[in-house]
Structure formats: structure tokens, C-alpha cells
Amino acid sequence: MTIRVGQPVDDFSAEATGDTAFRLSDYRGKQLVIYFYPKDSTPGCTTEGGDFGARIGEFEAANTVVFGVSRDGLKSHENFKAKQGFPFELISDRDEAVCKQFDVIKLKKMYGKEHLGVERSTFLIDADGKLAREWRGVKVPGHVEEVLAAARELNG
Template sequence: MPEISKPAPDFTLPSSDGSEVTLSALKGNPVVLFFYPRDNTPGCTKESIGFSEHRDAFVAADAMVFGISKDSLSSHEKFIAKHDLTVPLLSDEHGSVCEDYGVWKEKNMYGKKFLGIERTTVLIAADGTIAQIWPKVKVPGHVDAVLEAVRAL
């Protein structure tokens, strides 16, 4: 898991908008990465819609917002179309970025253990260092808390 005030692990991932996103190329602006388990699941849908609804406020604060999961670009495109999402979604199909950010964890559901993404948001300051980490995110009120933290940078 990255640490506050330390450099954020760099990556390049394909984006749902057809581009590739390289974190180090975004220096100069705050970046919000919200890691989520799967497209089209209830919590992930609410979280993605929340970030999309507040996209203009993040842009006004000079921040870029990206969702990251292990879903394919094809899955992301369907998810975006179904829910009119406006934030780009990055595909980490191989899971290397999820591992670098410490969000690929053992989970337990109904007594069954499995590996999956722990819903986590990482705020990266304009200088490329980790400003704040929200592990085990609960969706209600989360987007507002992240926006407040971005504005406080």
C-alpha cells in the first residue's frame, strides 16, 4: 500500500475514452483514483455515478478523476453507456496497478474467501505524491469527502 507523502506508483493503462493514461504525465494537477471491484454491481454503480455527477466540481478544482477495475475496456464501455458515466474508467486487466496500490486483497463473503479489489480511493497531489487514502470505502457521502480533500490541497 502506498504511503502518504510518498510518490504514487506510476502506471500506464488503457482508458475507456480510447487513450492511454500515464500517471506521471498528469503531474501538475491533483488526480483521484477510485478503485472498485466490478462494473455494474450496486456499490460500484453508485460510486461511479457519484463521481460522474460531481465531475464538473472536480474539473473546477483542477483535478482529474479516474475509476480503475480489472474489467475489460469492453465491459467499461457498456457500463458507461448504461449509466451515462462521464468519468474515464481505466482497465487494469492484469491487476498490476491494483497490486502496486495495495487494493488487491483477500476478501470474505458468506464464509467464502477470494481475492478481489477492496474499494479504495487515492488522492494524488499535483507533485505526484500520495495526499490521502480512503480504504474500505463506504459509498454514501464519499464523493463529497474526496472533493473536499481536493479543494483543501
């Protein structure tokens, strides 16, 4: 079943940085931004994470918690987070369960070859656990500002 705006997001749990186990239901009462990115320590993913990190105080003021998700392992995530100084946790989705739940695994082309990869996507979940907004096929420049504006609007 594909996740849809206005529908509750099925609860899930996954390993995250900072020795934390992420569980969606633990964040009821807060808004959540869950952004999916292709790979740790690559230029676009570093820029996107940095953009979210630079605005983290504004997201917190809008009652919104930010998490990044990729298929990289926890060790890679911890290194990426530490090197970039991200003030939020990264979720490891090695088995692609979370990626599949949000339908972000897509056929991509790189250097003329096709492969399955993570489509850069962001999801805003409201305080009741319903999907409020989604952005798929994200282009990094200006994206975080758009997500922040939506979080502020939702927080009312």
C-alpha cells in the same frame, strides 16, 4: 513497496476507456482521484461512479481529474461507462498491476466463501505526483463529498 501518503506515486500506464492510454505522469500539474471498485455494473459500484459523475464539475473546478479502476476489461468498462453516462474514463487493470501497486487486492468473503477481490479504495494524488490522501475499505454513502472536500483543500 506499499504506497504511502506524502511519497511520490510510481509512474504507471494502463489501458482506459475512450481509446486512451492512461499514464500517470501525463497528469502532472493536476490533482488526480483514482478510485478502485470491485466490479462494473454492480449496485455499489454503479452508485459510487454516479456520485463521482454528479460532482465532476466541482472536481474539475478543484483542478482534479477522476479515474475509476477495476479488473474488468475495456469492453465491459465501455458498456458500463456508456450505460451510466459517466463523464470520466475507466482504467482496465486485468493483470492487477495497478491494484497491486496501490495494495487494494484483499481477501474478501462472499456467501461464506473467501476470494481475492478489490477493496473499494480511493487515492488523491497531488499536482506533483505525491499521494496526498487515501481512503481504504470505503463505504459509498457520503464518500465522494469527503474526497471532493479533500481535493478542494489540497488545491488551496
